[in-house]
Amino acid sequence: MIGKLKGTVDEVGEDHVVLDVHGVGYLAFCGARTLQNMRPGEAAVLFIETYVREDMIRLYGFATEAERAWFRLLLVVQHVGTKVALNVVGTLSPGDLASAIALQDKAAISRAPGVGPKVAARIVAELKDKAPAYSGAASAESFTLHRDIGEGVAAAPVTDAVSALVNLGYSRDQAANAVAVALREAGEDAPATLLIRSGLKVLSR
Secondary structure: OOOEEEEEEEEEOOOEEEEEEOOEEEEEEEOHHHHOOOOOOOEEEEEEEEEEEOOEEEEEEEOOHHHHHHHHHHOOOOOOOHHHHHHHHHHOOHHHHHHHHHOOOHHHHOOOOOOOHHHHHHHHHHHOOOOOOOOOOOOHHHHHHHHHHHHOOOOHHHHHHHHHHHHOOOOHHHHHHHHHHHHHHHOOOOOHHHHHHHHHHHHOO
16 A cells, blocks of 8 residues: 655646656646646655555545545545545645535535535535534634634634624634634735624625
């Protein structure tokens, strides 16, 4: 079983890369986000998921262990195969994917090629209990916001917006993640009223 490859990029294709490891070329299928950072002749490291079927063996390569973990998790969703899982991981970063599932944001998942509304709905529904709203895979924005709220140093508009969403019936994790997305879209100087409106739009997606 191959877990990681470290070598020199020999070839970059539309959906794969060939990595030369001590003279042996390993072909690994990769998502768009991984491929865009690959350059022939440059050194690279790929975390590998080996996929074995009766008629083939394929290697799937990822820039980080978090991306590989999400790929594995997506494969447990009914009717989600390796191509769809790779497209999702190749479109959304681990943090964005964690936030999208935590917020039940089907539109964000649907941005991945080949992922329609029904598949996106199935992904967010089946993974909502397996991918917590706030974890090590959560986005940097959500991590910072949760930390600042817990330490009592978050800006007043942020704490007011989170409190307002909690008062409307959302959990603190849902509210904080929604406000984190709102901050990213509206800017750090956004007033509480705008963060509340934007947060509600995020939660209703």
